[in-house]
Amino acid sequence: MPRNKTIQRDAAMWLLRTMRTIRQTSERIAALYPTNVMETPVHLCIGQEAVAAGVCRHLTDADKLFLGHRTHGPALAKGLPLRSLMAELYGRTTGCSHGYGGSMHLLDLAHGLPGSSAIVGGSIALGVGAGLAAKMTAQNFLGVSWFGDAATNAGVFYESLNFATLQKLPVLFVCEDNGYSNVMPRAAHSAHDIQSLAAQFMPACTVDGTDVLAVYAAAQDAVDAIRTGGGPQFLHCRTKRWMKHQGHERCDLPENAVDVARDCPIHKLEAFLRDSGLASAAELVALARQIEGSIDDAIRFAESSPFPSPHLVEV
Amino acid sequence: MPWSKFDSTYSAPLTGRQISYCAALREGLDQAMGLDPRVFAIGLDADDKFGVFGSMSNLTHPERVLGTPISENAMTGVALGAALSGLRPVHVHLRVDFMLVAMDQIVNYVAKWEDMFDRQVRVPMVIRGIVGRGWGCGAQHSQTLHGWFAQIPGLKVVTPSTPYDAKGLLLASIADDSPVVFLEHRWLYKNMGDVPAEIYTLPLGKAHRLHQGDRLTVVANSLAAMHALTAIEQHGLDVDLIDPRTIKPLDIDTIVDSVRHTGRLLVVDYDFPFGGFASEVVAQVTERAFTSLRLPPQRLGFPDRGMPSSGVLERAYYQTPERLAAVMQRMIAGESVHADHQALVVPS
Numbered sequence: 107m108p109r110n111k112t113i114q115r116d117a118a119m120w121l122l123r124t125m126r127t128i129r130q131t132s133e134r135i136a137a138l139y140p141t142n143v144m145e146t147p148v149h150l151c152i153g154q155e156a157v158a159a160g161v162c163r164h165l166t167d168a169d170k171l172f173l174g175h176r177t178h179g180p181a182l183a184k185g186l187p188l189r190s191l192m193a194e195l196y197g198r199t200t201g202c203s204h205g206y207g208g209s210m211h212l213l214d215l216a217h218g219l220p221g222s223s224a225i226v227g228g229s230i231a232l233g234v235g236a237g238l239a240a241k242m243t244a245q246n247f248l249g250v251s252w253f254g255d256a257a258t259n260a261g262v263f264y265e266s267l268n269f270a271t272l273q274k275l276p277v278l279f280v281c282e283d284n285g286y287s288n289v290m291p292r293a294a295h296s297a298h299d300i301q302s303l304a305a306q307f308m309p310a311c312t313v314d315g316t317d318v319l320a321v322y323a324a325a326q327d328a329v330d331a332i333r334t335g336g337g338p339q340f341l342h343c344r345t346k347r348w349m350k351h352q353g354h355e356r357c358d359l360p361e362n363a364v365d366v367a368r369d370c371p372i373h374k375l376e377a378f379l380r381d382s383g384l385a386s387a388a389e390l391v392a393l394a395r396q397i398e399g400s401i402d403d404a405i406r407f408a409e410s411s412p413f414p415s416p417h418l419v420e421v
Numbered sequence: 422m423p424w425s426k427f428d429s430t431y432s433a434p435l436t437g438r439q440i441s442y443c444a445a446l447r448e449g450l451d452q453a454m455g456l457d458p459r460v461f462a463i464g465l466d467a468d469d470k471f472g473v474f475g476s477m478s479n480l481t482h483p484e485r486v487l488g489t490p491i492s493e494n495a496m497t498g499v500a501l502g503a504a505l506s507g508l509r510p511v512h513v514h515l516r517v518d519f520m521l522v523a524m525d526q527i528v529n530y531v532a533k534w535e536d537m538f539d540r541q542v543r544v545p546m547v548i549r550g551i552v553g554r555g556w557g558c559g560a561q562h563s564q565t566l567h568g569w570f571a572q573i574p575g576l577k578v579v580t581p582s583t584p585y586d587a588k589g590l591l592l593a594s595i596a597d598d599s600p601v602v603f604l605e606h607r608w609l610y611k612n613m614g615d616v617p618a619e620i621y622t623l624p625l626g627k628a629h630r631l632h633q634g635d636r637l638t639v640v641a642n643s644l645a646a647m648h649a650l651t652a653i654e655q656h657g658l659d660v661d662l663i664d665p666r667t668i669k670p671l672d673i674d675t676i677v678d679s680v681r682h683t684g685r686l687l688v689v690d691y692d693f694p695f696g697g698f699a700s701e702v703v704a705q706v707t708e709r710a711f712t713s714l715r716l717p718p719q720r721l722g723f724p725d726r727g728m729p730s731s732g733v734l735e736r737a738y739y740q741t742p743e744r745l746a747a748v749m750q751r752m753i754a755g756e757s758v759h760a761d762h763q764a765l766v767v768p769s
């Protein structure tokens with residue numbers, strides 16, 4: 107990856123801060139989850155942080171990102187404030203969806219997050235709709251459809267790629283491929299190869315989704331091509347899910363065992379930063395501590411926020 | 422946005438300007454697109470030379486009419502994504518039956534999106550479905566399904582019966598900031614009626630009394646309303662005929678007031694009978710005006726099975742103004758009529 111060396115310190119530190127925020131927040135959620143303070147199913151993305159950070163670094167607040175059920179990482183990377191996320195998980199009025207959404211339904215209009223969905227596949231079409239709106243109104247934002255490997259088995263996936271290509275829409279498809287649909291491995295759920303399937307419709311690139319600099323570089327190319335009017339692009343990020351599909355426990359599938367040196371995007375980026383002299387070891391420790399502080403703050407905020415008072419909404 | 426309101430009785434003014442139900446739909450859509458550049462139409466065959474049975478022919482803004490592949494599910498999501506990005510889509514289906522392919526998007530997505538985020542986002546989106554039947558169309562091209570859509574929180578369901586309603590309700594649906602399922606009946610397309618040339622909206626959730634009477638309340642929408650009116654007029658029946666215009670929101674007050682007066686209720690609902698619109702009206706009236714009822718309320722509609730094809734079977738399957746008149750006459754005479762929804766009359 108020759109382009110790794112060219113990354114600016116600012117960008118690299120942003121990637122690290124974002125990945126660490128996602129990781130440490132997820133670890134905290136996992137630690138608190140058994141105490142039942144968060145009454146909502148959580149799909150954590152520990153191990154997958156590079157995809158969220160590497161892609162979202164290239165998105166603006168105007169770009170509209172539509173997520174599925176595994177929301178926390180990309181939502182935080184897109185700009186969702188930590189407090190809003192935590193308060194939503196705690197079911198409070200101050201949550202980003204006012205307690206009506208929970209972990210799987212996050213919204214932040216100011217940061218281009220018009221909602222996320224728990225029905226696998228369908229939200230792929232919504233990103234295409236955002237791209238259509240951008241084209242019809244001659245605006246410069248992107249629609250971004252974000253989904254897992256198993257969503258490529260749904261008919262809506264094919265329909266969405268087809269239409270985005272026919273209409274040459276400004277849409278970025280991001281497949282966050284962690285190799286599993288719950289406990290079903292990719293080989294058991296997909297007869298197709300994801301990249302070559304997508305490549306029949308549009309330029310498609312497969313990238314190591316545990317290497318944030320690789321994701322960052324590939325996403326840069328894809329986003330640039332879309333912004334210059336080239337139509338949709340497909341980014342296939344192969345990554346690893348360290349946790350069980352849902353909840354706070356580590357994944358126990360032996361064939362999915364984690365080798366930190368090989369699989370951990372944070373470990374790899376920190377090594378690069380130290381080795382290249384872009385950041386000192388002390389700086390990295392300080393960053394982790396600072397993020398812990400903002401997580402403490404977000405949890406205090408959530409805990410002290412009011413619960414919604416049940417009321418019927420007038421139609 | 423200068424969406425105007427019309428007169429307070431909401432019945433068609435005699436303008437002397439008679440146009441068809443189809444032309445009224447076309448005019449409503451065309452005016453909405455002219456009024457608001459965010460309005461666009463999308464759908465399979467929306468842009469072809471047939472113009473959606475004429476309801477979208479020669480629109481002033483063809484650049485805002487988008488044909489799609491046969492991908493009803495994703496296209497519903499595309500329309501939703503566009504609605505969430507500042508546009509006001511009108512998604513059109515040549516048959517309501519095709520909407521079933523998009524039920525994930527319609528029920529899980531479109532209907533739920535506002536609620537999931539406590540209405541911080543709105544979904545200004547209209548889904549037009551055209552109801553057809555006859556000429557052996559069969560079980561997959563003859564459904565109406567308005568009761569089914571109305572069961573889902575988050576969807577308004579609009580079923581115009583006259584040209585005046587078609588235009589005013591379509592403009593109101595497009596002006597609405599929440600999802601509307603707008604179901605048109607193909608058999609009404611050629612009907613003529615008074616329609617003002619100007620832009621007007623009719624309120625969603627306000628019924629219209631099509632005929633005044635004292636002895637029986639008949640609730641009927643869409644084609645059933647027109648059949649009921651024909652039955653009443655041809656036989657000179659003393660019937661209070663209420664067309665709810667919108668299944669949801671439902672103007673139950675107008676219906677209950679009428680039943681309090683007549684003491685008898687018949688709902689003519691050209692849809693499947695089990696748990697449907699007619700069942701809902703009967704349930705609500707029974708809950709609210711039980712003691713006013715002098716006869717068991719009745720429902721008339723489709724049998725509880727798929728539509729047949731052969732003309733002989735088809736004619737047996739569907740109600741006609743004559744059959745409606747016979748039931749109304751018996752109810753007015755105080756007879757308890759019990760419709761057998763399982764039955765499909767098969768000639769021997």
Ligand SMILES: Cc1ncc(C[n+]2csc(CCOP(=O)(O)OP(=O)(O)O)c2C)c(N)n1
Nearest residue numbers: 176224225226254255256257284286287288
């Ligand atoms: C239509 C639908 N079917 C089943 C489910 C249950 N479900 C939730 S997540 C999931 C696995 C999805 O795998 P993938 O798309 O690869 O995403 P990942 O969970 O790995 O991030 C399943 C089967 C669902 N939410 N929606």
